[in-house]
Amino acid sequence: MMPLDMIRQETSAERRSAITSLFENAAEETFRRGEPIFSASASQSFPYVYLVSKGMVKLISLRDDKFHLEDYFQRGELINYHAAFNWPAKNQLAESMAHFTAVRRIPAASFREAILGDFSLFEEVSRNLANAQCRIQERLFRVSSLKTHHRIIDFLIRHTLSTGRRVGFEHVVRPSLTHQEIGAIAGVGRQTVTTVLNELRREGIIHFNRHYLIVRDMDKLRLKMPPSPSNTERPPLSR
DNA sequence: GCATTAACACAGA
DNA sequence: TCTGTGTTAATGC
Numbered sequence: 001m002m003p004l005d006m007i008r009q010e011t012s013a014e015r016r017s018a019i020t021s022l023f024e025n026a027a028e029e030t031f032r033r034g035e036p037i038f039s040a041s042a043s044q045s046f047p048y049v050y051l052v053s054k055g056m057v058k059l060i061s062l063r064d065d066k067f068h069l070e071d072y073f074q075r076g077e078l079i080n081y082h083a084a085f086n087w088p089a090k091n092q093l094a095e096s097m098a099h100f101t102a103v104r105r106i107p108a109a110s111f112r113e114a115i116l117g118d119f120s121l122f123e124e125v126s127r128n129l130a131n132a133q134c135r136i137q138e139r140l141f142r143v144s145s146l147k148t149h150h151r152i153i154d155f156l157i158r159h160t161l162s163t164g165r166r167v168g169f170e171h172v173v174r175p176s177l178t179h180q181e182i183g184a185i186a187g188v189g190r191q192t193v194t195t196v197l198n199e200l201r202r203e204g205i206i207h208f209n210r211h212y213l214i215v216r217d218m219d220k221l222r223l224k225m226p227p228s229p230s231n232t233e234r235p236p237l238s239r
Numbered sequence: 240g241c242a243t244t245a246a247c248a249c250a251g252a
Numbered sequence: 253t254c255t256g257t258g259t260t261a262a263t264g265c
Binding site for chain 2: 147148188189190191192210
Binding site: 178179180190191194195198209210 | 255256257258259260
C-alpha cells in the first residue's frame with residue numbers, strides 16, 4: 001500500500017500550490033454544522049466545483065427514504081469536480097459537518113478550462129482525485145472486513161491523526177463529530193458508537209463531551225484493533 | 240451472539 | 253425548546 005501513502009504525502013505538500021491558487025480569488029463561504037452547502041441536482045444548470053478550506057463536508061443521498069453518507073471531505077479536497085466534465089448530477093446534497101466549515105467555489109466551466117490549460121494543475125487535480133478514490137475504496141474495505149467496534153476505533157484513530165492537535169502525549173479533536181456522524185462514516189448505528197466510546201472512556205483511553213474529544217493514549221487505542229497487517233501495522237492514511 | 244433500531248430519559252446550550 | 257448523549261428492550265440475522 002506504499003503508493004497510497006506516497007500520494008497522500010505529495011498531496012498534502014502541494015495543498016498550498018496550484019489548486020489553492022486556482023480558488024484563491026473566490027470568496028470563502030462559511031457554514032455551521034448541518035447547513036446545506038449545495039445540492040448537486042439543483043445546481044446542475046450552473047454547477048460549481050468546491051474546495052474545502054476549513055472543517056468537514058459530507059455528501060449525502062436519499063435512498064429508500066433514508067439519508068446515506070456517500071463520502072466526506074476535509075481541507076484541501078475537491079467536491080463536485082464531475083460537473084466540470086458534464087457528468088450527470090446525482091441526487092446528492094453537500095452539508096457542513098463541523099461547527100465552522102468554509103469552502104470556496106468556482107464555476108465548473110472555469111475549473112475545466114483551467115486544468116486543461118495547465119499541466120501541473122491537471123496533475124495535482126488528478127492526484128487529489130486519485131486520493132479521494134483510494135479513500136472510498138479503503139472505507140469500503142473496512143466496512144466489509146472489520147466488525148462494528150473495530151470500524152469505530154479505526155475511524156477514531158484515523159480521524160484523530162488527521163484532524164487532531166497534539167498536546168503533550170494526548171491528541172485533542174475539536175470540534176468533535178457527533179455520534180450520529182461517526183456512525184454514518186463507520187457504517188454503524190448511533191447507539192453503537194455511544195457504547196464503544198463510553199467503553200473507551202471508562203478504560204481511560206479517551207475522554208469526550210459535546211465540544212471535544214481527547215485521545216489520552218493512542219498506543220492503547222491502537223491495541224484495541226485486531227492484530228492484522230491491514231489495519232494496525234500500516235500507518236493509517238490521514239483518514 | 241452480534242448488531243441495529245426504537246423508545247424514552249436526561250443534560251446542556 | 254432543540255440537539256446530542258446514555259441506556260434498555262425488542263428484533264433480525
